[in-house]
Amino acid sequence: MPAARQALSVRTKGGLSFRLDVRAVAVCLLLAALALAAAIALIGSGDYPMTPAEVLRTLTGGGNPGQQFIVQDLRLPRVLVGLLVGAAFGISGAVFQTVSRNPLGSPDVLGFAQGSSVGALVVIVFFQGGTLAVATGSVVGGVVTGIAIFLLAWKRGIQGYRFVLVGIGAGAMLYAVVLYLLTKANIVEATRATTWMNGSLNGRDWSQVWPLAAVCAVLVPLLLLHGRPLRMLEMGDDAAYALGVRVGRVRIVTLLAAVLLVASATAAAGPIAFVALTAPQLARRLRLPRRLTATAGAPMPGPNLLPAALMGALLLVAADWASQRLFGADQLPVGVLTGVLGGGYLLWLLATERRAGRM
Secondary structure, three states, X not given: OOHHHHEEEEEOOOOOEEEEEHHHHHXXXXXXXXXXHHHHHHHOOOOOOOOHHHHHHHHOOOOOHHHHHHHHHHHHHHHHHHHHHHHHHHHHHHHHHHHHOOOOOOHHHHOHHHHHHHHHHHHHHHHOOOHHHHHHHHHHHHHHHHHHHHHHHEOOOEOHHHHHHHHHHHHHHHHHHHHHHXXXXXXXXXXXXXXXXXXXXXXXXXXXXXXXXXXXXXXHHHHHHOHHHHHHHOOOHHHHHHOOOXXXXXXXXXXXXXXXXXXXXXXXXXXXXXXXXXXXXXXXHHHOOHHHOOOOOOOOOOOOHHHHHHHHHHHHHHHXXXXXXXXXXXXOOHHHHHHHHHHHHHHHHHHHHHHOOOO
């Protein structure tokens, strides 16, 4: 589809004008609608099933006291955490893949989840910390890991495959630390740590919703405002410099914001696997014409931030709903299901990259 048919020029009364990507807007609206539908279906699932009409009536202030308790106090916080965590993973994955210019540049692959796990396990094993302390340890571990990987990968800039290789190496080392910490834990602490590491939305309440919502309210708009500079970075540092982009500043700000989002999301729900890897790729294939996505994994125009966030929210909520429908409520952590599906997608992506001669 020619570019002129995909963009619409809009002029405001104040004389400002901008171009609107019609296909991207349509994809965002579709993903938002699907995520909302999946959230309503998830709220209605469980030992006390509710129809979508009953869920909507209860959310708008109707319903009997029992329905209000189930929706407002038990299920709505879980769904909101799922939406926020999925959005945080999705937009963070898009940032990492854009900065590294590599489809494998995801927090799952680069060791950030393992860094957050180390921070959380240190708190659990050595300090027997509560929920807030574990969340704090997870955030600290993720941020420290992000800074370390960035510094180790820096050599007159960030090169995609070097960034990915350093992250993979760091992830392997940190996973060894995770195993060591598990050997130092007693049976109760090891069980608690293993449950947290699986990644789950079980038992989430409003105490997880508000901190994560505050972090997303600050960092997601910040990343969206850097969408244009990130688009220039995809063309390479030299081209971005020539177009007036402050490459170093943009890279540091966006990576730091993405690391904080990943760490906060991991603190809220555990290291849920592969959402950050798959959400940007799937959203990009919806947003772009088929002829541009024929070569899977090839660099695509635009940082894909908002579609990736919406796709991440949809994937996580839909996976949680599927795990409840297939295995019963609270029987299978959502991180197990996303790990199985995401692992299959990763194998397909690696095979595609090899056929294309990029590996």
